[in-house]
Amino acid sequence: MAMSTSPEALRTGPREGRAKPQGVTLRGLRKTYGTAVAVGGVDLDIEAGRFAAILGPSGCGKSTVLGMIGGFVEPTGGDILIGGRPVVGVPPERRPTAMVFQTLALFPHLTVAGNVAFGLRVRGVRKGAAAERTRELLDLVQLGPLAERRVSELSGGQQQRVAIARALAVEPAVLLLDEPLSALDAQLRKQMQIELRSIQQRTATTFVYVTHDQQEAMSMADQIVVMREGAVEQSGSPMDIYTRPRTEFVARFLGDANVVSATSGQGRSVPIVRWLRAEVPTAGDRWAIRPEAVILTGDPEDTAPIRGTVTRVTYYGATMRYEVEVGLAEPFVVTVPGEHRPWPVDAVVGVGLDPRRVVALQGGPA
Template sequence: MSADVELQGVSIAFGDFYAAKNVNVKIEAGEFFSFLGPSGCGKTTLLRAVSGFLEPSEGKVLIGGQNMSGIGPNKRPTSLIFQNLALFPLMSVADNIAFSLEVRGVSKQARRKRADELLDLVALNGQGDKKVHELSGGQKQRVAIARALAVEPEVLLLDEPLSALDLKLRQKMRTELRAIQQRVGITFIYITHDQGEALTMSDRVGVMNDGQLEQVGSCYEVYQAPSTPFVATFVGENNAFSGKVEKVSKSIAKVNVEGTSFSGSVGRTTLGDPHPVGVGDDVIIFVRPESLSLAKGAKAPKNNFSADIETIEFEGNLKNIYLKSNKNKSIRFSVPSVFDTSDLTPGSTIELSFATESAIVLPSGPLALD
């Protein structure tokens, strides 16, 4: 059984401070949904409101169409996995997993049987009698998942549970979490500040900033068609050029960036309509580092500008070339590692360009801090 979760105008205030402001989103049953945002953006607070540890100051939380107000965390069809997992250190692994059954008065044998089944599900067969501290980080993770699934929740809530693991293990657990979600078929709501996690696992992502939900969409949409400057800079890397609109025709805007004209496609709002930008408006034009190319050798270079190479970083699959434009603006240009950069030396000046379709024009707004 899995249930949908709907937040209707949810605001959560602590005194004068709003941790969440008017959040509206419907998460479908069986969906893997991630709230992605920097620390302190209110995503954990939102999760606590879904799990029932917090009541929203305004608005409603509906699970499976039912209003959850006044229903405590132990009465909701949700189960929460804590950031630090909160396994019970003095109990065995099997007792941890079966704790929710013990609470309900299930017999010892039935509890053990269910714990063993769940241990199988998370690939920890035969580890039931161990103490929690005898397990590795990744194994603890799985125990936490098994314990949360033991209550047979309709919605599983995960509060950055992978943040304590090292990179390799984190990548492995992402795949595994996704696989478990597909096996049990229930709704997963995942909280993270790591875009890699959000993009690789989720069906849809909600990007949050400062208590507000900035954009909800598929991973692809959020990356390719951000609707706010924050989303454009928080999800993936982006070069941002601020300027004023000179001309708009169809969905292409011509923007004057400190004397140079650039063209880009006008971005869409969260609702899917093009942003209403007009001549003279302050806008930002965003170009991904991988969307830039060397003007030299291009057939019909458009949107050209020159910049000085500062450093070149090798990042395995990519090379990142950091440049400064003549207006002293930092620019990042990424090429695949196989790309020959032997003639690109720090200090030399190169001419870059980008395609109009790969650039996005959005009304000015706050960027993600880097």
């Protein structure tokens, strides 16, 4: 963890001394290792007080970007500004940031309160002010009654909250989190996602959160940054990214998507391609359609523009997932509410599409 808040500022108390949230700006940010390009020219703006999630597959450069913001990785080129001030070359301990690592790095010989107060003691904050700030943070993460326990006696989720409280204790303007929930089981991850989002909203701290989990990013973030091969593929609100993906990679990476190409049909021009060309024209002849944006009808008349044959039905409780053969190289995926009475395999159905929910894609295949 690193933070530039002075002891004098912290001595004024957690309210008066709290650092204001600051935005993060990246311009042409690059990192190479020999001839290998880890990050290849990233431009990005994160507003102050926002929860931004950097999302992408393993090896896309997201953790490297986070490390450069925090000062733990030296950029090969480009600029990093926090609160409008350049920080390239500034050591981690002098940046207005704190970091929660994937491994947490808690001190097993200290109590919960001792871990949270560690950074304050290092910065020379007087004992009374440090104790007050520690109590405030433990209440924030709902660990007040466990203040005197050893961290080895805590559950995984409780240890996560200790790490977050320790990072927030030094009142950073920007909190950086590198996949901190990856070691937790699915149910605990969901609980921690809710708690993390609540903490961010209550503190108004700028969060920059790295993950490869799409649902995690969607459930917490104000802004999602999708990275691919060291570059930003798309950045925007979760709704914008999901409903208006720009490329096939974004469409497929963030949830399920039917990606239709003019060349993906088994015939030269299948009905769905003809319909899309007429209703949603695009120079690239590539479209993305979310499974829930498709309507199936059980009475396909000869006049139906698109007809298909059900090839698979899967029940998930809240939803029903269909795979429908419509003449493309891959089955068309459709989801409907789970209480829907299913059509059987081999049933012939009509396939309805709302052109307002079909997205014309840019670029080539993912």
